[in-house]
Amino acid sequence: MLPAGARYLPNFIIQSDEEALLGQIDNLPWLGDLKRRVQHYGYRYDHKARRVTDNAYLGALPSWLNDLSTRLWEAAIFDAKPDQVIINEYLPEQGISAHVDCEPGVGDTIASLSLGSACLMEFSSVRSGGSLTRLLEPQRLLVLQDEARFEWKHGIPARKSDVIEQQKVTLGRKVSLTFRTVVLAR
Numbered sequence: 001m002l003p004a005g006a007r008y009l010p011n012f013i014i015q016s017d018e019e020a021l022l023g024q025i026d027n028l029p030w031l032g033d034l035k036r037r038v039q040h041y042g043y044r045y046d047h048k049a050r051r052v053t054d055n056a057y058l059g060a061l062p063s064w065l066n067d068l069s070t071r072l073w074e075a076a077i078f079d080a081k082p083d084q085v086i087i088n089e090y091l092p093e094q095g096i097s098a099h100v101d102c103e104p105g106v107g108d109t110i111a112s113l114s115l116g117s118a119c120l121m122e123f124s125s126v127r128s129g130g131s132l133t134r135l136l137e138p139q140r141l142l143v144l145q146d147e148a149r150f151e152w153k154h155g156i157p158a159r160k161s162d163v164i165e166q167q168k169v170t171l172g173r174k175v176s177l178t179f180r181t182v183v184l185a186r
């Protein structure tokens with residue numbers, strides 16, 4: 001189940017794209033200052049301050065990310081071309097705590113492309129505390145807008161295994177690419 005304002009787009013990329021992206025990503029340096037490894041493109045996100053500042057500009061997206069960003073914009077998933085990407089790597093027992101993406105700082109749409117192992121994402125309503133769970137599978141795109149973007153937290157529990165369709169599944173390595181449009185305070 002997904003909160004209102006969230007969409008899950010199957011087959012956003014095909015398997016050969018997934019393999020090429022993983023190869024590309026693994027040839028580039030990872031940052032190791034969190035419990036999980038990350039790469040930042042476009043703007044560096046300050047995980048402690050939970051915001052993006054204008055001195056955090058890293059430069060234009062590299063072409064392999066710019067192609068995906070252009071596709072997201074041309075498909076009208078974003079109103080303005082995403083100019084920031086965070087790549088997260090989750091090994092078993094690594095996750096991301098429940099959060100609402102910063103505002104202001106990044107725009108109304110967040111889109112996350114999954115590669116590698118499937119895992120469960122948990123959503124919790126900021127207002128009611130209600131919760132929902134959704135399986136995120138590789139090559140699929142999760143889009144958060146409206147309520148799902150602003151009124152629900154999302155996170156990935158740090159677990160070794162998930163129960164998926166009543167089966168205990170041992171988790172593998174998941175990598176995600178999260179696209180955002182930075183909105184700097186003027």
Ligand SMILES: O=C(O)CCC(=O)C(=O)O
Nearest residue numbers: 086088096112154176178
């Ligand atoms: O890894 C994901 O699928 C979600 C990433 C995320 O929530 C974030 O980067 O803020």
